[in-house]
Amino acid sequence: MSGTSAYAFDSASEHAGGRFDALQTCYDPVTFARLADLGVTPGMRCLDVAYDPYGAVRRLAALDRMVRALRPGGRLVLDEFDCAWVPVLSAPSPGAATLFETVHDALIDLLTRAGADPRWGLRTYGALRAAGLTDVASATWAGAWPGGGAGVRLHAVNVRQVRDRLVAECGVPDADIDEFLRLLDDPAFAVNSYPLISTWGTRP
Numbered sequence: 001m002s003g004t005s006a007y008a009f010d011s012a013s014e015h016a017g018g019r020f021d022a023l024q025t026c027y028d029p030v031t032f033a034r035l036a037d038l039g040v041t042p043g044m045r046c047l048d049v050a051y052d053p054y055g056a057v058r059r060l061a062a063l064d065r066m067v068r069a070l071r072p073g074g075r076l077v078l079d080e081f082d083c084a085w086v087p088v089l090s091a092p093s094p095g096a097a098t099l100f101e102t103v104h105d106a107l108i109d110l111l112t113r114a115g116a117d118p119r120w121g122l123r124t125y126g127a128l129r130a131a132g133l134t135d136v137a138s139a140t141w142a143g144a145w146p147g148g149g150a151g152v153r154l155h156a157v158n159v160r161q162v163r164d165r166l167v168a169e170c171g172v173p174d175a176d177i178d179e180f181l182r183l184l185d186d187p188a189f190a191v192n193s194y195p196l197i198s199t200w201g202t203r204p
Helices: 016-037 056-069 094-113 120-130 150-161 163-170 174-183
Strands: 075-081 088-090 134-141 144-146 190-192 196-202
Touching (some): 016 134, 016 150, 056 075, 075 120, 120 196, 144 150, 150 174
Antiparallel strands (some): 088 190
């Protein structure tokens, strides 16, 4: 799919509910705490926006629309990920760690070729400044995701949804994917969560 923009993760898929559940469980508390730290209180006017992350033009266009929607003095907060930094923290064997990294790298390659930027979170600070916002700041949260927990379910649903493409387009053997999914249930396994990078700025 090089040169095209298309969702790798169709929200109409049977796997989408599991993805949203995992994201909500793992990251909503972090987002709510960050908003509270930034002074968001009941009665304030807020807009929660989800946008298409595929394609550099569409990402920056969405950011531009959000900035223009702000009143003077209004604040924009972006929660984005660095999906490429997921070090294995514990594994039942060196080979298990390598297996996780190999399958996950193939997933990231698939997303990149579909037009996504798996490291978009690293670029939001500069993007907010380039968009004319002031008082731009950023903070990052990450934690451990042990095998069998809510966090690693995100890896499981992602890989299950694009399994056929990982095999056909990335050359990942079916047996490796089966072993990858079993590894995610192993309590001896743990991986760092996707870092959630919160970046915010104010419209002059």
